Amino acid sequence: MIEVRNLTKRYGDLVAIRGISFTAVPGQILGFLGPNGAGKTTTMRIITGYMPATSGTVKVAGYDIFDDSYEVRKRIGYLPESPPLYRDMTVTSYLRFVGRIRGIAKAQLGDSLDRVLRTCGLTEVTGRVIGHLSKGFRQRVGLAQALIHNPSVLVLDEPTIGLDPRQIIDIRTLIKELSGERTVILSTHILPEVSQLCEKVVIINEGQITMEDTLANLTKEMTLEQVFLRYITKDVAEPRGAAEEATA
Amino acid sequence: MKNTLAIAGKELRAYFVSPIAYVVLTGFLLLGGWFFFNLLARFNFLLTIYSSMRNPEAQLRLNLNEFVIAPLLHNLSVVLVILVPVITMRSFAEEKRSGTYELLMTSPLSITEIVAGKFLGAFVFLLIMVGLTAIYPLILLMYGNPEMGIIVAGYVGLLLLATAFVTVGLLTSSFTENQIIASVSCLVLLLLLYVISWPADTAGATLGAVLKYLSLTEHFGEMVKGVIDTKDLVYFFTVIALSLFLTHRSVESVRWR
Numbered sequence: 001m002i003e004v005r006n007l008t009k010r011y012g013d014l015v016a017i018r019g020i021s022f023t024a025v026p027g028q029i030l031g032f033l034g035p036n037g038a039g040k041t042t043t044m045r046i047i048t049g050y051m052p053a054t055s056g057t058v059k060v061a062g063y064d065i066f067d068d069s070y071e072v073r074k075r076i077g078y079l080p081e082s083p084p085l086y087r088d089m090t091v092t093s094y095l096r097f098v099g100r101i102r103g104i105a106k107a108q109l110g111d112s113l114d115r116v117l118r119t120c121g122l123t124e125v126t127g128r129v130i131g132h133l134s135k136g137f138r139q140r141v142g143l144a145q146a147l148i149h150n151p152s153v154l155v156l157d158e159p160t161i162g163l164d165p166r167q168i169i170d171i172r173t174l175i176k177e178l179s180g181e182r183t184v185i186l187s188t189h190i191l192p193e194v195s196q197l198c199e200k201v202v203i204i205n206e207g208q209i210t211m212e213d214t215l216a217n218l219t220k221e222m223t224l225e226q227v228f229l230r231y232i233t234k235d236v237a238e239p240r241g242a243a244e245e246a247t248a
Numbered sequence: 249m250k251n252t253l254a255i256a257g258k259e260l261r262a263y264f265v266s267p268i269a270y271v272v273l274t275g276f277l278l279l280g281g282w283f284f285f286n287l288l289a290r291f292n293f294l295l296t297i298y299s300s301m302r303n304p305e306a307q308l309r310l311n312l313n314e315f316v317i318a319p320l321l322h323n324l325s326v327v328l329v330i331l332v333p334v335i336t337m338r339s340f341a342e343e344k345r346s347g348t349y350e351l352l353m354t355s356p357l358s359i360t361e362i363v364a365g366k367f368l369g370a371f372v373f374l375l376i377m378v379g380l381t382a383i384y385p386l387i388l389l390m391y392g393n394p395e396m397g398i399i400v401a402g403y404v405g406l407l408l409l410a411t412a413f414v415t416v417g418l419l420t421s422s423f424t425e426n427q428i429i430a431s432v433s434c435l436v437l438l439l440l441l442y443v444i445s446w447p448a449d450t451a452g453a454t455l456g457a458v459l460k461y462l463s464l465t466e467h468f469g470e471m472v473k474g475v476i477d478t479k480d481l482v483y484f485f486t487v488i489a490l491s492l493f494l495t496h497r498s499v500e501s502v503r504w505r
Contacts, residue, residue, distance in 0.1 A: 048350075049353075050350055073356040078350070080351075083347070084348040086348060088265045089258075093261070097258050098351065100250070
């Protein structure tokens with residue numbers, strides 16, 4: 001469960017996000033859509049506790065990100081836009097390190113490691129140095145890193161960017177399988193990905209939420225492309241009104 | 249503690265899986281060996297001259313501690329001024345540049361654990377580095393009779409000095425994501441602390457005393473002579489604690505912005 005309420009982030013004079021609110025529930029993949037520079041990464045960095053918001057609150061699994069940051073960080077798995085990899089480590093030693101700092105007990109570390117190596121399809125590259133892996137494999141190591149402590153909340157920032165079509169399909173299948181009982185937020189600007197994976201869609205533009213609804217409702221009358229273009233176009237009175245209805 | 253050790257272990261491994269450790273260690277020992285060889289050769293030369301001149305008084309004043317070990321330790325300390333910034337420049341800057349900083353900061357780790365782990369990793373590497381130079385006094389012990397106590401005091405001094413360097417390096421690395429900026433600013437700070445006492449004699453009594461007290465060399469010099477004084481220990485521990493505290497603050501500041 002992720003509850004974002006009136007979140008605002010300023011960098012000096014620049015307002016990255018202003019007063020955004022949305023909710024993601026367990027067992028559902030939430031597609032976080034928006035053009036480049038709309039504030040997707042900023043929002044995700046705040047949810048994961050990397051940086052604080054200027055105002056507003058975020059609750060993850062019932063814990064406030066500011067007051068109980070430690071509890072939130074224990075429960076969250078995060079794949080940033082560029083996977084946080086130590087390029088000169090091997091896959092196994094890297095994942096072991098992540099497991100340890102994520103608080104997995106030594107006795108269970110081996111099991112957790114085997115589990116993510118299997119789910120992410122990394123069993124053949126365990127001993128390889130990460131810097132020598134292809135981009136697709138690196139992305140999978142990034143995903144394995146986010147999953148090793150079996151988090152209840154998963155935040156994925158553009159997980160399929162820069163991959164070839166085959167790898168994209170693999171990663172998407174993997175994310176679909178992973179969702180299960182977890183709360184997943186997936187940021188992207190690739191629309192077919194959203195149609196395939198997400199149950200719920202939130203569109204952000206210039207730091208404001210312009211739309212929040214289920215995918216089924218949205219695509220009743222229009223294609224997702226049309227919906228997206230409509231809600232990221234500036235100075236359209238109607239979508240703003242619709243957005244307010246949706247968040248109310 | 250467990251987390252600190254995990255980070256320290258990762259740091260230490262990072263030195264040895266990349267060429268950094270080997271380049272730094274080789275360079276350090278190469279220069280150390282050159283210093284040692286030349287100091288010893290000069291010592292032998294003086295010994296031969298004095299004995300041929302039948303000057304027993306001068307001959308008595310020649311001793312290994314003062315003529316070989318003390319200058320050796322001073323030379324090594326200068327090399328460390330240049331090499332320690334290279335060891336520590338990666339610690340935070342590289343994490344920020346490669347994006348792994350996000351992993352550290354979103355993991356359930358306290359900032360104290362992160363800073364302590366980084367420090368411990370660099371410190372253990374330093375121990376290995378300084379430890380390897382123990383071969384020089386060992387050679388002297390095998391063939392001569394230098395005074396053990398003075399050697400130990402000198403080495404404790406060298407280690408404290410280098411530990412202080414490491415903490416300054418961690419601090420400058422925590423400010424930036426550029427490793428060159430991190431290492432150059434550390435180098436400049438260390439050199440400044442090295443030469444800060446130069447105007448001490450002409451600066452007047454009070455200011456002169458302050459400048460002398462701030463200087464790394466003054467405190468280190470005392471220890472090389474074999475004097476372990478509380479005032480010098482307090483100085484080194486203050487520099488170490490202050491730099492680590494500021495590093496902690498600097499890392500934490502991501503959460504304020």
